[in-house]
Amino acid sequence: MxxxxxxxxxxxxxxxxxxxxxxxxxxxxxxxxxxxxxxxxxxxxxxxxxxxxxxxxxxxxxxxxxxxxxxxxxxxxxxxxxxxxxxxxxxxxxxxxxxxxxxxxxxxxxxxxxxxxxxxxxxxxxxxxxxxxxxxxxxxxxxxSGFDDAAVLTVDGVGEWATTSYSRAEGNGLSIFEEVNFPDSIGLLYSTITSFLGFKVNSGEYKVMGLAPYGRPVYKDKILSLIELKEKGQYSLNMDYFDFLNTNRMYSDKLIELMGIEPRKPESELDQIHMDVAKSLQVALEEILLEKVNYLYDQVPSDNLCMAGGVALNCVANGRILREGPYKNLFVQPASxxxxxxxxxxxxxxxxxxGERPKQKDTPHAYLGTEASSDEIHNLLMNSGVKFSDYRGNEEELAKFVASRIAEGAVIGWFQGRMEFGPRALGARSILADPRLGNMRDKINSLVKMREAFRPFAPAVMAEKASEHFALTAPSPFMLQTCDVESLIDLPAITHVDNSARVQTVSKEANPRFHRLLSEFDAITDCPIILNTSFNVRGEPVVRTPLDAVTCFVRASIDYLVLGDFIISQADIPEMWKVGVSNTPIKKDKDPRAIGHAVYTFL
Amino acid sequence: MSSNESKKRLAAELADKVYSEGNDFAQLLAFTGLLNTENKDASLSSVDSLNKDLIGVWKKQPETGSFVRDMAQSADWNYWAQQPVLNMEKAGKRVVLVGESVARGMLYDPSYTPAQVLSHMLNSQQGADEVEVIDLARTNANINILEEVVASCRQLSPDAIVIFAGNNWVGNRAYLNSVDNSYDISDSIKQDGIKGLRTRLTEALNSEVESFIDKVNSHDATANTEIYWVVPEFNLGDWRDPHINVHWLEGKGDNEKWLSLKHEAESLHGSGEFKASIECAKKMLELDKGDCSATAYILADCHQELGEYDLQRQYLEMARDAAIVDLTRSYTPRITNDIRNIVKVKSAQYDNKLIDLREVFSERFEKVIPGRELFLDYCHLTSTGIRTAMAEVACEISLSMLGKERTAKQFIENAPVVNAKDEADAHLLAAIHNAHWGQSFDVVSYYCKEAVDKSKDVLQIMKLFVEIQNKRLPIWMNNSLSEALDDISPQVKRYLFSMGTNCLDQLLFDAFSTCCSQHDIQLDSYLSKIQNSQHTVGNLDKINLLDPYFHSTSFSETQLIEGGANNRNDYYKAYMASSQFCFFTDAEREQQLKVTLKLVNQLKNEQRVFIKINGQVVEKVLASNEWKSCHITLPKKLLVAGINYVQLEWPEQILNANEHLERICSDINGQLVPEIYPIYGNVFSLEVC
The missing domain is CATH 3.30.420.40 (ATPase, nucleotide binding domain)
Structure with a gap:
């Protein structure tokens, strides 16, 4: 031996x-x-x-x-x-x-x-x-990013000291040439108003973004008065209005005084003033970012801009930066x-x-997570004894069946291939529905996802037909920018009140099965667009395994669950599944692994 | 430079100091108390912040004043009695029973509970509905929950509160997580080794129990409520904690010496030389100071053989109580001698009534060491145990509260009995529970046989359980269970639905098979078929043998659930010189084994880990203190169709106690869970494909 x-x-x-x-x-x-x-x-x-x-x-x-x-x-x-x-x-x-x-x-x-x-x-x-x-x-x-050179802007709450950074990149090289330091932070400004609006800091920011289109920017000047834009990339917050340095609360009494309204209590009714505050914040953010992007262009006059950091998840701002900013191309990291x-x-x-850049220079897709084999899913379903349809070797029929059900108004749990990296569901762990139906947004928000009624949904569209329906200037495979809806089709379930949408363009190369589903839906309805939202309910992470998907499917009363090559109908699930899922609580914030929501976690 | 900038520079210098000098520097700062680190508000007792509208999961209705089950706490309802309403109005005398799972009548509940038995006993003697017994016992109740329940149940104006608890108190580790305590603990370890740790933990526990008893009685001056303490007993006769070698000992070479003595003592015991074995084990005891159950079990077994039952009991208690220092593994609830003594002494100071089940069982059954006739597992009582315990409580209440003297025998004669089906179900669940806590085939078989003797219906549940464990679905997805649900008792449903994990259960299934074959049911072939279909390599991509399913049927031995035995290290730890894992194959082709392992201690010289398949060495891996991976081919000729065993035989290493004791102190200072036992080796991954 x-x-x-x-x-x-x-x-x-x-x-x-x-x-x-x-x-x-x-x-x-x-x-x-x-x-x-x-x-x-x-x-x-x-x-x-x-x-x-x-x-x-x-x-x-x-x-x-x-x-x-x-x-x-x-x-x-x-x-x-x-x-x-x-x-x-x-x-x-x-x-x-x-x-x-x-x-x-x-x-x-x-x-x-x-x-x-x-x-x-x-x-x-x-x-x-x-x-x-x-x-x-x-x-x-x-x-x-796929770029050989670029300017890079990162913006978030705070890291070590930095809250914003400006970099230049070329070939292997990447170096930060300027930073803005804590407590001056655009991210914390956004989080502070998020908190003021009664949403959770660290996780409620995107709700504010979704709320903004309902409002008018009547508080924009007040919000801009909280921040002083300085030379170069610098800016500073007027700390009289912020309390996160001293207390366990983001905003100060002086901010309440300035806004002239009481902070909204969490879970309370959302009024027009709250929507106005959200809109004002959104517009202020966009203006601040545009100015700093213009500064960055002065320093790094590349064609290409890369963005990351929590603030780069603001797809509305990203869209405006690309439309109105100096850079021709924008790449936002999907897991920003x-x-x-x-x-x-x-x-x-x-x-x-x-001594070299990673060989992979671009991000062809975000499907970098776990998957379940067809055998694994089949075993699960067989062991459970549930009635299911088997479409192995017949993807076309599967796509046709699902497309038909969507066209009939059904809500679909869609579990396919490797899970997405980043917060967005991009057709691997998605809930899908017909974007043309007027009641679909309310139905999914209230009955399926159990979340606030104002929250918008995003469209997934066949990449080659995207320009027929959306004012996109470039592909948007990661749902990281918004644009106007220009479709002749009425798309109430994915069109925000300001006629915008957060689009995902789906190419055959990146996600063939999802693309096929869109094609089949297009063939039936002349609409190459499907409503796409993440496969989870309020308070839980996106599903990862077939079992997570089954649990969410039961909990959310989704009409059909498509697990790889197999389909289960809600009508066929045993009663004990409903009892079992109702006794399987979503893990709460009190779990020691969960993050806090009173102030920004980094503090 | 502004003062702000100065402070930033100062902060940077301090951070640099912390990083360059390590965490000890920061910890030393803390121990001085200058940083005022403790949150004093957090030390407020749970009673101080009591929600006056709640009693357990019952919420006060403003209209009626009664308490109904609170929807917001529906996830916790199963822990409590299935009682929709707690009425405020009292017809006669009112007794509230507070306690933990033993007081719930675990494995019988809801069909047969101590509260039901007590109520029946009191009322059968006194007349209908003269005494109302309200069941507020809660499964998994810790001392804080008990404190809350005792305080909040005063709203029901009880005439007596019976507190039947003490098993869940020893497991509290909050004391270890306090910055204020950690330096004291590590200082004690530096002076006395693990004995010092035990001393501190015991002091903290004693103080907690005393405080609880004080608080229970602090409400009493005006409440005119009698307090009854029922002190549990432990199943000393049958229960055995999973084997573990001694923790780190202080003296150089003492760990090796202890291992050598253990080998000798076991050998002497095996050859029937019990007195010589005792002498040897006593030398072990001198080294481990009574903090290792392995030593105590050898002594207990020897004294049993010699018919010295008082000494046997003494050592069984020692083994039971040693668990207090086992910080990294799960162990079952238990009451220690320290807790028992404190409850006795302290309750007497307040003139509380005391029912000590150790004394009760000893007198009633004339046995020094109670066992399976009274217990379903470590502490939960059989129906006989419940009746015996409650009869004693009824005697005390009857005399003190109602002024009527009755004997326990009279109460027992009038006690309700369990129907055969419920008795069978309780014993079947006991078999499963004992198997899942690593008990012997003899014990598990006993409960299986008792179950079948009471009702043949359990044979079908055995078959169902085989399917549940092998299919590895969430219980609610199991179709067979769904179909059988109407025929299953509430206690079996509750147990199955709350069973957190599943495992291969080879020992349990062997016991099931034996029972089934005696009734002409061939469970073996069904088991074999389902195991092969679900687990055979080839049907699966690869099998992770570190999945607890394949390495443990005992919760105590389970590692790597969501990351580590102590929720700290994400790799398997070999506490013994040999580690065993298993997998299924059809043996029709060779298999590949991939392992990543390392040794933990100082090496004597070139060291190899022997890797065996079904007892045959297939590889000798040259190992070090760094991870090393190897691929091993398992030849077809060494495989058998069905279950196969992989063994890792770890080499002898130098056990440097000082180094490890220092690390234990450092971990405690950093509020990390320390590893107090020597480890032979670690396995990061072990896969077969």
Whole structure:
């Protein structure tokens, strides 16, 4: 017996990227220059915005890449914890900082360093590379943008100290040349008004964006008075209106005074004034960003702009930047929030280790997560004894059946292939419906997703027919910009009150089965567009496994569930499934892995 | 530079200090108390923040004043008695029963509960409806929940509160998570090793129990309510905690010495030399100071063989109580001698009544060591146990509250009995529960047999359970269960629906098969068919043998559920010199095994991990303290159709206790769960395909 079975260090180059500790933990793997897998931990743990170490994500990434932990060249972490600790300590020294904040400082200085956490949890003894937060964001956008050079803008609440960064990128090189530092933060401005409007900080920001089209920008000047735009890329917040430095609340009494209205109580009625505030905030944000993008162009006059950071998830602003800004091309990282920093950190480590940019320069799709084989789904259904239809080897019939049901007004749970990376459902874990039906938005919002009535839904459209219906200037495969609806078809379920829509263009190459479904729907209805929203209900992460999908399908009373090649009808599910699901609660915020919502988590 | 900028620079310097000098620096700052770290508000007792409109899951109705089950807490309803309303109006005397699962009558509830039995006993003696017994016992109740229930149930104006609890108190780890305590604990460990840890944990627990008893009585001065404590007993006769070697010992070479003594003691016991084995085990005891159940079990077994039952009991109690230091593994609820003694002493100070089930069972059954006749598992009582315990409570209440003297025997004679089907179901569930906590085939078989003896209907549930465990679906998706639902008792439904995880259950299924074959039901062939269809390599892409399904049938041994045995390390830990995993194959082709492993301790020299398939060595992996992966071909000739076993035999290593004790202290200071047991090796992944 000898030791020949022991694997020799393979020729493969493997870098793991990780984000954890604050919100939206994630993990990705780059093997031989290709991004093979990237996943959010919340999809495994079922804890929304899970901040815990991405244990299950790591195991998935290693398994998908077919590498062992000892074959990993480097684990890259997305943030400089020491710099962040300095900021957190500083916050504890501020006059009148509340006791909670001071106590948090102690917790921060005692907690395990990310590097130690990685080693403690995984037993990994290899190289660990730490990158700064905004550089990770910037790298996540640039290195996978498909551009050879670009200007990069990152905007979020706060990382270590930086809240906004301006970079130039060319070839392998990416460098930040200017930053705006905490507490001056466009992201925190947005989060503060989000909180003022009674939505959860860290997760309710996109609701504000959805609410904005219902309002008028009558508070725009007041909101702009909260921020002073300065020379170059700089700006500052007037801290008299913000309390997040001193208390466990985002806004101050002076902001209430300035706005002249009471902050909205969470879950209370939404009035026109709340919509007006949302609209004012949205317009203010767009104007601020446009000015800073123009500044960035002065410094980096490329054709290409890359964006990342939580604020880059504001697709309305992105659309305006592309339409009115100086750059010809815009790439927004699909996982623009902190989950995407795992990708950026991995890319930075890759360049540092191997002296070259990752071979994969673009982002052809976002389907980087787990999948379920046809056999696996079949076994699940057979074991359960539920009645189902089997379309294996007959994709055309499957697409026809589903398209017909959608045209008849049915709501479909659509589970296909690998799960999306990033917050948007792009036809792998989606709820689908007919966009032409006037009542569909209300139906899905109230009965299916159990969420606020004002929330808009997005259209997925065959890429080749997108321009017939939407005022798009470029493909929008990741649903990261809005545009006007110009269709001759009445599309009430996906058209916002301001005639805008957040479009996903679906190409045959990126998602053939979803494209086929759209084609079949088009063939039946002359409408190549389907309403597409994420496959989850309020408060839970997007479904990951067939079992998650079944649970959500039952909970949300969706009409049909399409699991790969198989279809289940709501009419056929056993009564015990409903009882079982009703006794399977969605994991709540009190789970220790969940994030807080009173103030921005990073604070 | 502005003062703000100065502060930022200062903050950066401090952060640099923290990072360059490690977490110890920050922790030392904290231990001085200068940082005022503790949130004093959090120390307010649960009673101080009591919601006056709630009693458990029942919410006060403003119109009637009665309490009805609160929809907002519907997820918790199953923990409590199935009682829709708690009425405020009192017809006669009112007794409230508070407690944990033992007081709920777990595995019988709702068909047969201590509250029902007590009510029947009291009323059969006193006349109809003279005494009302309200069941406020709650499964999984910890001391804080009990405190809340005792305080809130005063709204029902009880004449007596019976508190039947104590099993769930030892598992509280909150004490370890306090910055204020951590330095004291680590200081104790530095002085006395793990004994120091136990001392601190025991002190904290004692203080918590004393405080609870004080709070229970603080409400009493004006309430005119009598308090009765029912102190549980433990199934010393049959219950065995899963085996573990001794924790880290302080002296150089002591861990190796202890292992050597253990080997010798077990060998002597095996050859019937019980006195010599005792001498050997006592040397082990000198080293582990009574904090390791393995030593105590050897001593107990030897004294049993010698007919020395008082000594046997003493060591069984020692084994039971040693679990307090087992911080990383799950162990079952239990009452320790310390808790028992405190309840006895403290309740006497307040003139509370006390029913000590240890004494009650000992007197009634004239046995030093109670076992399966009174217990369904570690602490939950059989119907005989319930009747015996409640008769004693009824005696006390009858005398004290009603002024009527009756004997326990009189109450038992008039007690309700369980119907055969419910008794069968309780014993079937006991078999499953015991199997899932790693108990022996003998014990599991006993409960299976008792179940079948009571009602043959359980044979069908056994078959159903085989399907449930093998199909690995959520229970609510199981079609066979759905079809059988109308014929299944509420207690079986509740147990199955709340069963968190499933496992291969080989030992349990063997016991089921034995019972079934005695009644001409061939469960073996059904089991084999379903296991092969569901688990055979080849039908599946690959099998992760670290999935607890394939390495453990005991919750105590389960690792890597959502990331680690102690929710910390995301890899398997070998606590013993040999680790075993299993998989199914049709044995018609060779299989591939992929393993990533490492050793944990200092190496003596070149060390190899022996990898065996069904007892045959297939590879000797040169291992180190860093992860190493290898692919191994499992030849067809070594495989068998059906279940196959993979064993990892870990090499001998140098056990450096000082290094590990220091790490334990550091972990405690950092509020991390420390690993107190030596580990032979770790496995990051183990797959067969």
């Amino acid at each position: 000898n030791d020949t079975s022991v694997l020799q260090k393979k020729e493969d180059r493997v870098v793991i990227g990780m984000s954890f500790g604050y919100h939206d933990s994630s993990c990705c793997v780059i093997k031989n220059g290709e991004v093979l897998a990237a996943v959010h931990e919340e999809r495994f743990s079922r804890v929304k915005n899970d901040k815990s170490f991405p244990r299950q994500s790591l195991r998935y990434c290693l398994g998908y890449a077919d590498v062992s932990i000892d074959e990993v060249d480097c684990i890259a972490y997305y943030e400089d914890a020491q710099k962040k600790l300095a900021r957190q300590i500083w916050m504890g020294t501020i006059d009148d900082a509340d006791p909670f904040r001071r106590k948090e400082v102690y917790r921060h200085i005692c907690e395990q360093k990310p590097e130690d956490t990685i080693r403690d949890i995984t037993g990994y003894s290899g190289h660990i590379e730490i990158s700064e937060h905004h550089l990770s964001h910037a790298a996540s956008a640039y290195y996978f 929030g902190d989950a995407g920093t795992a990708l950026g950190a991995a890319a930075i480590a890759w360049v540092g280790l191997f």
